[in-house]
Amino acid sequence: DAKTTQPTSMDCAEGRAANLPCNHSTISGNEYVYWYRQIHSQGPQYIIHGLKNNETNEMASLIITEDRKSSTLILPHATLRDTAVYYCIVRPNYGGATNKLIFGTGTLLAVQP
């Protein structure tokens, strides 16, 4: 079973920041928070991951609470092409047989013009 809880859907106006929450209250000390997204009819795409510090890359920012029980993915200026299902996944971060992704239901982000 997925270890995360996300809202089923969210709307965001184009050009505004999209803030996608994720609850992972049972996260273990060695588990990272990963975010992927899946645009319609495409394979999932990696966005960002983090352990306990906030992270930023060219796609998004990841804010993890101090107790690590929840996190927020931030798309700073959402565009119509960001419309997708966003998956928050927790897992250990090392290669090998346990490097599996267990997808939850995700959040469908609809960016409105």
Add this chain to the structure above:
Amino acid sequence: DAMVIQNPRYQVTQFGKPVTLSCSQTLNHNVMYWYQQKSSQAPKLLFHYYDKDFNNEADTPDNFQSRRPNTSFCFLDIRSPGLGDAAMYLCATSGRTSGTDSYEQYFGPGTRLTVT
């Protein structure tokens, strides 16, 4: 630059007729995965290879098999497709990204299987 390639993108097969889906990668990753994604559902892991070691998920039906003849290629064989096997099949690879602590997975575009 395509990194994980799946062929064909769309496959139609008849009920009970064996079908093979293929996946190739240019990333030289040692781990390759197969996921099944049914309509309006999240991807579900079927099995994966760590190098040549095959790892089956406990709830993957015996009807699904896989082969990995070399690092670059991996195949998904469905021995006797049923109507319930109609889905998108996603291939992914994973390996350590140079200079980082990241082991993100790279997904192909998927093969949509229709069973008639």
